[in-house]
Amino acid sequence: MTLTVRQKIFVYMGLIVLIIGGAHAVTKHAYMESAFDQFRKEEISASYLNATPGEQIEILKTYVSGKMREFELGNWVFFIATGLFVSLLISGVLTLPLRKLVAAIERVAQGDLDVNVPVQSKDEYGKVIQSFNDMTLRLREAEDARRRLVADVAHELRTPLSIMQLKLENAQQTGQNVPPDMLLRLHDEVIRLGLLVEDLHVLSLAEAGRLALDCKPLDLSAILEQVVDDVKMEAEENGLEMRFYSNTMPVTVMADARRITQVFINLLTNAIRYTMEGGKISVAIEDKVLDRNAVYACVSVTDTGIGIPPEELAHLFDRFYRVEKARSRHSGGTGLGLSIAHHFVRAHGGFIRVASEPDQGTTFTVYLPLVN
Numbered sequence: 001m002t003l004t005v006r007q008k009i010f011v012y013m014g015l016i017v018l019i020i021g022g023a024h025a026v027t028k029h030a031y032m033e034s035a036f037d038q039f040r041k042e043e044i045s046a047s048y049l050n051a052t053p054g055e056q057i058e059i060l061k062t063y064v065s066g067k068m069r070e071f072e073l074g075n076w077v078f079f080i081a082t083g084l085f086v087s088l089l090i091s092g093v094l095t096l097p098l099r100k101l102v103a104a105i106e107r108v109a110q111g112d113l114d115v116n117v118p119v120q121s122k123d124e125y126g127k128v129i130q131s132f133n134d135m136t137l138r139l140r141e142a143e144d145a146r147r148r149l150v151a152d153v154a155h156e157l158r159t160p161l162s163i164m165q166l167k168l169e170n171a172q173q174t175g176q177n178v179p180p181d182m183l184l185r186l187h188d189e190v191i192r193l194g195l196l197v198e199d200l201h202v203l204s205l206a207e208a209g210r211l212a213l214d215c216k217p218l219d220l221s222a223i224l225e226q227v228v229d230d231v232k233m234e235a236e237e238n239g240l241e242m243r244f245y246s247n248t249m250p251v252t253v254m255a256d257a258r259r260i261t262q263v264f265i266n267l268l269t270n271a272i273r274y275t276m277e278g279g280k281i282s283v284a285i286e287d288k289v290l291d292r293n294a295v296y297a298c299v300s301v302t303d304t305g306i307g308i309p310p311e312e313l314a315h316l317f318d319r320f321y322r323v324e325k326a327r328s329r330h331s332g333g334t335g336l337g338l339s340i341a342h343h344f345v346r347a348h349g350g351f352i353r354v355a356s357e358p359d360q361g362t363t364f365t366v367y368l369p370l371v372n
Contacts, residue, residue, distance in 0.1 A: 004123050012090045020079050027075065035067040097125040101132060113140045148319075153200065160189035199336045203319065206343035213256040213347060217371055220251040220260075220297050221285055227264045228283055231272065239277035242268075245284040251297045252371045259344045260368075266337035267301045267364050274362075275305035288370065296350065296367040303363075308356040316354060317342040341366075 039060070051059065097120070104115045115136050117129045164186055171182065205211045228244040235242040253260075264283075271281045281303045289298040308316065319339045345352050349369045356362035 016086055031071050039063050160192050164189050203340050211347050215254050215256050217252050218255050218257055220253050221246045231268045235272050240275055240279050242281045251287045253297050253368045254371050255348050263341040263344045266341045270337055271303035275303045279304040295370050297370050299366045301364045304361040307358040307360050308362055309358055
């Protein structure tokens with residue numbers, strides 16, 4: 001059985017009281033026997049024996065009272081000193097985890113996040129220490145994410161800026177008028193930079209829970225039909241077949257039409273990007289799907305593309321994350337689309353699941369709460 005800190009203090013203090021009380025009783029009994037033996041040897045004389053019984057009692061009372069005063073004084077000094085020592089010892093034992101925790105907190109305050117305090121109990125101290133270890137772990141993960149974000153943003157910005165700088169330097173060195181095709185290329189890079197900055201801004205708002213949503217009752221089937229129609233031409237240009245499956249009844253959700261549209265555009269463009277020519281992409285919607293004791297509208301985006309290795313799935317919604325090799329920067333995109341889709345769906349009270357097999361295809365399933 002695991003004792004709480006309060007229970008441990010109660011038990012320790014109870015033991016101190018029992019030990020001191022027991023020791024006091026034993027020593028008092030032994031001292032009284034010694035006092036009576038001493039009285040028998042020292043005080044019982046002819047004058048005591050010739051005294052009346054009342055006088056004998058008074059002599060005995062006077063003698064015992066004097067001895068008891070000496071005993072009580074010495075006994076109190078001894079037990080107070082013993083109690084203070086034991087209390088100091090117990091307080092040291094009880095506060096040892098706190099002292100370790102304080103030392104670890106001071107290290108964190110100085111910037112050292114590689115701190116881990118051993119959890120040696122299951123009481124309140126142990127829970128506090130475990131919470132502290134979890135906190136430092138999250139701080140390390142956040143710091144690693146910050147460093148990766150800075151590196152990724154720098155990488156994404158470097159490419160268009162380098163292209164623009166190279167083009168402008170060449171034009172400056174040749175001294176010729178800038179041809180329209182170069183201006184078009186520079187304009188494309190400016191657009192790319194603008195989209196990247198906008199995506200980062202929107203994603204940061206979503207992650208901070210400050211994304212403004214204009215939620216209204218929407219027919220999700222109608223939204224999906226429009227999105228599929230918008231991207232179908234791009235799919236056909238890449239030699240892909242795209243189909244939309246829906247029941248005839250409206251599927252009503254409370255959502256921001258612009259944000260939800262962006263979610264499915266991101267998923268579909270992602271499917272188009274990683275599906276080889278001759279492949280298929282299907283979008284299907286289901287109504288009243290029960291999951292996690294709630295009812296959702298369920299939208300599945302399935303492709304027959306290159307698929308995703310199982311070890312990569314856990315990181316798929318991270319910022320700037322791309323599956324190695326096949327999903328490289330040469331394939332296009334900034335690696336923010338899936339992260340944005342994930343946070344937009346979460347902001348609507350839903351979630352996304354993904355299932356994939358390498359070289360077989362991928363299915364993203366979006367769950368959005370239905371309007372009651």
